[in-house]
Amino acid sequence: MLQVRGINQFYNQSHILWDLDLQLGEGACGCLLGRNGVGKTTLLKCIMGLLPIRDGQILFKGRDISRLSTEHRARGGIGYVPQGREIFPLLTVEENLKISLGARADRARQIPPLIYELFPVLREMKHRRGGDLSGGQQQQLAIGRALVLDPSLLILDEPTEGIQPNVVRDISDVIRRLNSELGLTVLLVEQKLPFARRTADEFFIMERGRAVAGGPMDQLDDQLIQQYLTV
Numbered sequence: 378m379l380q381v382r383g384i385n386q387f388y389n390q391s392h393i394l395w396d397l398d399l400q401l402g403e404g405a406c407g408c409l410l411g412r413n414g415v416g417k418t419t420l421l422k423c424i425m426g427l428l429p430i431r432d433g434q435i436l437f438k439g440r441d442i443s444r445l446s447t448e449h450r451a452r453g454g455i456g457y458v459p460q461g462r463e464i465f466p467l468l469t470v471e472e473n474l475k476i477s478l479g480a481r482a483d484r485a486r487q488i489p490p491l492i493y494e495l496f497p498v499l500r501e502m503k504h505r506r507g508g509d510l511s512g513g514q515q516q517q518l519a520i521g522r523a524l525v526l527d528p529s530l531l532i533l534d535e536p537t538e539g540i541q542p543n544v545v546r547d548i549s550d551v552i553r554r555l556n557s558e559l560g561l562t563v564l565l566v567e568q569k570l571p572f573a574r575r576t577a578d579e580f581f582i583m584e585r586g587r588a589v590a591g592g593p594m595d596q597l598d599d600q601l602i603q604q605y606l607t608v
């Protein structure tokens with residue numbers, strides 16, 4: 378589904394991603410792990426086309442998307458839930474969702490019923506402003522907004538950041554459901570190991586801009602955790 382091949386990325390003179398490879402099969406739920414500042418968010422932004430890559434390739438469903446705009450990637454089936462959620466605080470919940478409709482290839486005008494079915498609270502609060510929602514509700518809105526475009530790959534950057542512990546499990550359940558029941562391929566960045574283990578079935582570890590380890594989640598052992606994740 379997604380193949381990242383030998384990408385290099387720079388912020389001006391700073392070389393951040395180094396010959397980085399990553400492969401995610403159709404239907405997989407993968408979690409990108411690594412200490413602060415190793416380049417996880419940068420990688421997701423490169424996949425989304427929010428940052429340019431210097432060289433290498435990004436293939437989605439076998440097609441090289443490296444030079445496509447973010448909008449084309451989104452229309453082509455990649456949904457993105459950014460770190461910090463980036464919802465519009467002054468717009469209503471419904472308006473936040475509708476904003477994505479314009480980018481749908483089929484020009485649909487209605488919010489897909491699936492979104493309110495997955496997140497009933499968004500229906501209840503559809504006339505409230507985004508900024509009035511709790512952190513967990515805002516995260517549901519951010520995921521809902523990404524789903525408006527009916528993606529086949531969903532990318533989430535630290536979906537549990539700043540969310541109350543009792544809601545973290547709900548977010549995990551929703552991601553699992555999207556993956557196992559609706560067949561979405563998922564790539565997420567996460568710092569919380571219990572959440573990562575519960576939610577994803579594959580892991581990738583980054584260290585200083587390089588991919589250094591990966592495999593099925595049950596192979597994420599203490600030695601890898603000690604070497605690459607413990608601070």
Ligand SMILES: Nc1ncnc2c1ncn2[C@@H]1O[C@H](COP(=O)(O)OP(=O)(O)OP(=O)(O)O)[C@@H](O)[C@H]1O
Pocket residue numbers: 388391393411412413414415416417418419420
């Ligand atoms: N806009 C920018 N300009 C210059 N350097 C940046 C910029 N954004 C990030 N960096 C640097 O790039 C490196 C990778 O940052 P990135 O945010 O991708 O890491 P991360 O693994 O996602 O970290 P975190 O877990 O803290 O979000 C860091 O050294 C960071 O300081």
